[in-house]
Amino acid sequence: MTIPPTPNLDEDAPVFSIAIAAELAQMHPQTLRQYDRMGLVVPERTSGRVRRYSLVDIAKLREISELSEAGVSLEGILRIVELREEVRGLRKRMRELEHELAEERLERQRVFAAGHGEIVAIARGHRVRARSEVVLWNPRAAARYAAEQDEDED
Template sequence: MPAVDINFDQPIFVISVAAELADMHPQTLRQYDRLGIVSPSRAPGKSRRYSQRDVNRLREVQRLSHEGVSLEGIKRILELENQVAALQHRVSELTQELARRREPLESRIFAAGAAGDVVSLARGQRPRPRSQAVVVWRPRGDL
């Protein structure tokens, strides 16, 4: 049986189904939408559509609420979690960029532009604009 690839961000649940999955009343979901705690997508005709990620977030809101956290506190917690996720994504991007830049120095070429910026170029790549750039390299045999 082939594996099923599920997109957790696909807005597929109408409000009644999402409310049932999250074990909440649909009016509670409307209130959370108004407060900006969980904001579903909108289908043509303005009807709300919830994704699996939205339903999971609703369950997390319910758990925090049962633990005594206010709605403002829950909203702030979710905002901070989003910031952490964005920062983790950025760290991952920067880590990949750093790994890419750790090529052997002899295979790297650098260019200095008229504005004083320095960029790393691939072999055969030319700086833009050519007329105002200085290219520095070291031949492989001259270490």
């Protein structure tokens, strides 16, 4: 049984009661309670302490069911779930760092202009001082010049 995609439902929204979640995951509600106690799938709770499951929780329950059917023990499943969560977190952090690095690289890009016999670095988004200056389009020469400037600054 597959859950049809619902365009307006947040996958993380805790909306399903234990009975509905058990039916969607094709499990007994007592199994879901056991998984909650073990920390395999811990649903959100309402103010009255009633369990509410999300689509993400149901997907995890199905994943656990598949591992169990393959002969993996509950302790093994718990470790697999923990490692998968850790990998998801690390991948998310890696994407964040890659984004930060890309932004930093954009900020550090320099534009080089030549005029009156010298090459000068100008900040991105700034204009050259005189109309007679020419912007260098040779990225290798610009990179060499930037490396020399960085060495001079140190």
